[in-house]
Amino acid sequence: MPFDPIALTRQLVDIESISENEAAVGHFLYKFLAEHEFRPEKMPVPHSANRERFNVYAGISADAPDIVLSTHMDTVPPFIPSREDGEFIHGRGSCDAKGIIAAQIAAAKKLRALGVRVGLLFVAGEERGSFGAREANKQPKGSRFLINGEPTDNRLAVASKGVINAIVRARGTMAHSAYPELGDSAIHKLIAALYRILQIQLPVNPEVGPSTLNIGLLQGGHAPNVIADEASATLLVRLVGPSDKIRAALQDAAGNDAEVEVTLEIPFQKFKRLEGLPTMVAAFTTDVPALTNWGEPLLLGPGSIHVAHTPHERLAKRDLFDAIDLYTEVAQRLVR
Numbered sequence: 001m002p003f004d005p006i007a008l009t010r011q012l013v014d015i016e017s018i019s020e021n022e023a024a025v026g027h028f029l030y031k032f033l034a035e036h037e038f039r040p041e042k043m044p045v046p047h048s049a050n051r052e053r054f055n056v057y058a059g060i061s062a063d064a065p066d067i068v069l070s071t072h073m074d075t076v077p078p079f080i081p082s083r084e085d086g087e088f089i090h091g092r093g094s095c096d097a098k099g100i101i102a103a104q105i106a107a108a109k110k111l112r113a114l115g116v117r118v119g120l121l122f123v124a125g126e127e128r129g130s131f132g133a134r135e136a137n138k139q140p141k142g143s144r145f146l147i148n149g150e151p152t153d154n155r156l157a158v159a160s161k162g163v164i165n166a167i168v169r170a171r172g173t174m175a176h177s178a179y180p181e182l183g184d185s186a187i188h189k190l191i192a193a194l195y196r197i198l199q200i201q202l203p204v205n206p207e208v209g210p211s212t213l214n215i216g217l218l219q220g221g222h223a224p225n226v227i228a229d230e231a232s233a234t235l236l237v238r239l240v241g242p243s244d245k246i247r248a249a250l251q252d253a254a255g256n257d258a259e260v261e262v263t264l265e266i267p268f269q270k271f272k273r274l275e276g277l278p279t280m281v282a283a284f285t286t287d288v289p290a291l292t293n294w295g296e297p298l299l300l301g302p303g304s305i306h307v308a309h310t311p312h313e314r315l316a317k318r319d320l321f322d323a324i325d326l327y328t329e330v331a332q333r334l335v336r
Contacts, residue, residue, distance in 0.1 A: 001036055005102040005320055006089060008032075012098035013082035013091040019074040019128040023052040026073060029101070029122055033058040036109065038120065045124050045135045055132045057141065058120045060112050064142030065119035066335045067111075068294055069104040069327060071097040071149035071301065072126030072133075072287060076309050088314040095303025095315040097126075100149035103302060103320055107327035114328075116335055119143060121294070126287045129264075133290035140293035145334045147327060148288050151303035152280055154322055156330075159208050160282035160299060162239035162268035162289075164246060167232055168193055170258040174222075174229040183227030187220050190231040193258040197235070200249045205240035208268075208281050212238045238283060239268045272298055274333060300330065 017025040026042065033040040038058035045053040056073070059065055075093040082091035089099060101122060111118040119141055123132030150157075170190035175183025194215060202211035213235060220231025237246055243265055250260045266285045273279065284305060288297045302323035303315045 003036070003106070005106050005324065006084070006317055008102040008105070009089050009094060009099045009315065009320065010082040010084065010091070012101060013089070013093050016079040017074050017093070018077045018079060019125055020047065020049075020051065020053065022073045022124040023054070026054055026056050026122070026124070029056045029073070033105070033120070036105070038108075043136060043139055045132050053124050053132075055121065055123045055136050057136070059141065060118060063117060066117045066143060067145045067147065067331045068119040068121050068141065068143040069108055069147050069149065069331070070121035070123065070287070070291065070294070071100045071104060072124070073101070073122050074125055074127050076127050080311070080313065084317075087318075088316055089320070090314045092313055094313050095151045096305070096308035096313065097149055097151070097301065099303060099315040099320050100151075100301045100323070103323040104149055104327060106324045107331070110324070110328045111331050114332065116331060118331065123287060130287050130290040133287035137291055137293050143295040145296050145298065145331075146288075146291055146294040147298045147300055147330060148286055148291070149301035150282065150284070150286050150299060151305045151308050152282060152299060152301050153304055154300070154302050154319055154326055155278040155280040156274060157271055157282045157299035158273055158279045159271060160269045160284065160286055160288065161208070161211075162243065163264060163266040163285050164237040164239060164243055164250075164262055165234070165264035166237075166250060167234050167261045167263055168197070168254060168258045169232045169261065170220075170230070172227065172229050172231075175227040177225045177227055180227060185227050186231040187228040189257040190220065190233060193254045194233055196253040196255065197250060200246075200253055202237070202246070203241055208240045209283075211240050211246070241268055243267070269297070272296060274330060277330070298330065300326065
């Protein structure tokens with residue numbers, strides 16, 4: 001049964017699936033894949049609020065696939081419905097990653113006709129903790145290769161940066177600001193610690209580029225006339241290599257003024273290259289580190305990461321169709 005990848009992309013975009021609310025798009029994909037002669041199944045993903053949440057896997061038989069095409073069903077907020085013009089499909093998830101879903105399904109149909117044993121894996125929660133990928137990793141299907149879909153401008157990623165997410169906390173003693181000698185400002189201590197953290201010389205990888213550090217959240221205090229007893233900052237480091245030296249540098253820079261708690265760590269990844277295909281370096285993180293049991297990974301997809309997560313998210317129609325051919329070509333090269 002043929003289908004229009006542009007129309008499918010718009011249908012998917014128009015189903016709101018902000019992280020933790022992926023059930024509706026999952027049900028749609030389960031039904032759509034069954035109608036297109038795949039064998040879909042739902043993989044439950046535990047949810048603290050007891051809401052329905054699952055991944056969707058679809059194969060062409062009960063046999064293990066040689067290759068799996070995978071991406072995520074969830075999006076960041078806010079929901080933006082689809083529209084299109086002569087060149088682009090617009091809307092939340094158009095490039096990250098519902099257009100990728102449409103391209104992967106179309107490519108899987110072509111691969112099936114070519115005799116390639118292919119599977120599809122669409123997961124929940126990539127944008128917030130990779131919870132769906134972690135659950136999928138407990139139920140691998142025996143595939144030799146995994147092509148993960150993210151917006152890479154249809155270029156093979158040779159690497160993706162890792163992440164350290166950390167909270168820096170300072171504690172003090174509350175007092176009236178007219179008598180600062182009676183208190184101990186947590187905010188002043190936090191500022192001193194963050195100043196030293198910003199002076200850390202971060203590693204540079206000649207093939208990938210520099211590590212980067214962003215202080216994204218600050219909070220603390222009660223009022224301008226109160227010495228703050230608590231203050232914290234949340235920061236994120238993009239890794240281009242091992243994390244151990246950066247973790248130690250953060251602790252050293254915080255010194256006695258604050259404590260550092262690492263709340264999330266995703267390792268730096270290097271990927272397989274294929275001769276003749278253009279490449280890029282992904283400065284963002286993906287589900288790949290959480291899908292280690294699904295085969296040797298590659299990272300590839302249509303669209304630009306620079307418009308993902310923005311009000312102007314869009315996917316060029318030409319890039320969508322190019323991705324179908326590219327997924328088909330890469331899969332054939334891998335399995336032959």
